[in-house]
Amino acid sequence: MAVKRSGPDAGLGEFIRRQRELGHLSVRQLADACGISNAYLSQIERGYRNPSSFVLKALADGLELSADTLYAQAGILDPSDGEAGDVAEAVRRDPYLSARQREILIEMYESFRKVNDSD
């Protein structure tokens, strides 16, 4: 599946460590806040382990940044996913729409915005 597997090679880990240090947190403090063991966090930071989705989310919360930011660092999120107003966001989060329907609604919304700009 092409995705980078473990090994001392972790951009994500380095980023987490830097964020942790910026927040003046010890390995144990952040690990506790995330509900994981300090040993495990240490290994994640040095690229010897890949966190599960739940742990990644917990880390994002503990570091007070969005999961998307961590994903971006993990190299698994297109930075282009960024922007989007509240409407587009609400559409993306709606669990009852198909991908195609979301696409249509967002496109229509953005075309409305565009038209209004030139007023």
Next chain:
Amino acid sequence: MAVKRSGPDAGLGEFIRRQRELGHLSVRQLADACGISNAYLSQIERGYRNPSSFVLKALADGLELSADTLYAQAGILDPSDGEAGDVAEAVRRDPYLSARQREILIEMYESFRKVNDSD
């Protein structure tokens, strides 16, 4: 340890299954698109497995939605996340749309919802 543990309890899995069905994809089709095995996807959808962050990201891509959307559904539900389905609300609050445009978007949104019900 705070992080939610497995069990047939899967909000996330149900959501993934629903999205897959809305896209008219078979288990094998989505699994292939995500680079994971069909057996594994089946188990994820029924709540017997928790995907790693990499697999979760692949699923988000395969379903054409953002990783955060999956996270929101993943049951790490901050109630503060403002109850997803408020597309209509977001549209009504948007200051950059005309009354007519709001009407159109909401109507289209609701018709999508209606169509999906009868799947």
Next chain:
DNA sequence: CGTGGGTGCTTGCAAAAGTTAACACTCCTT
């Protein structure tokens, strides 16, 4: 019929995730 392909599901098993209990080191305090 019958067989080939479609669907989702079960079953081992190797390989990772994740834990507990240690380690070595530093900095304070006594």
Next chain:
DNA sequence: AAGGAGTGTTAACTTTTGCAAGCACCCACG
């Protein structure tokens, strides 16, 4: 100097992920 408490790291272990290979079922087509 001897202890305590802080730091990050390692080692041995258990639990979970994720896959290959197969099951049972349904539907179309010769």
